[in-house]
Amino acid sequence: MRRTQQVAAVLRKELAPLVDEILGQQFGIVTLVDVIIQPDLKEAKVYISCLDKSVGKPVLKVLEKRAKGLQHVLGKRMRMKFTPKLTFLLDRSLENVIKVEELLDVVGKDIKDGEN
Numbered sequence: 001m002r003r004t005q006q007v008a009a010v011l012r013k014e015l016a017p018l019v020d021e022i023l024g025q026q027f028g029i030v031t032l033v034d035v036i037i038q039p040d041l042k043e044a045k046v047y048i049s050c051l052d053k054s055v056g057k058p059v060l061k062v063l064e065k066r067a068k069g070l071q072h073v074l075g076k077r078m079r080m081k082f083t084p085k086l087t088f089l090l091d092r093s094l095e096n097v098i099k100v101e102e103l104l105d106v107v108g109k110d111i112k113d114g115e116n
Contacts, residue, residue: 016032
C-alpha cells in the first residue's frame, strides 16, 4: 500500500506542471486534485478540478488526447518497469460536500418544524 501512495505522490508532483503547461490559461484555473493508482501500478486515475465548471468536459478532452504523450514523458522521468495508463476524471468531491450540506439543512429544518 505504501508503494502505491509513494508512486501516486510522485505522479502528482510530475503531472501538475505538465497539465498546467498543456492547458495554459485558456480554461482558467484547473487544479490536479489527486492521483489514485491501482495496486499493480499499471493504471492511474487523475482527478482534475476546474474553477469554471463549464470547461470541465473540454479540459478532459484535451487531457485525454494528450494522455499517451504524458505517459511517455513520465516514463522518461520515472524509473518504473511500467508507466501507468492515465485516466483523467473530474473531481466532484466539492459538489458532493455542498449537496450533503444542503440535505442536512433540509433535515435540520424538518426536525425543528416537527418540534414546534
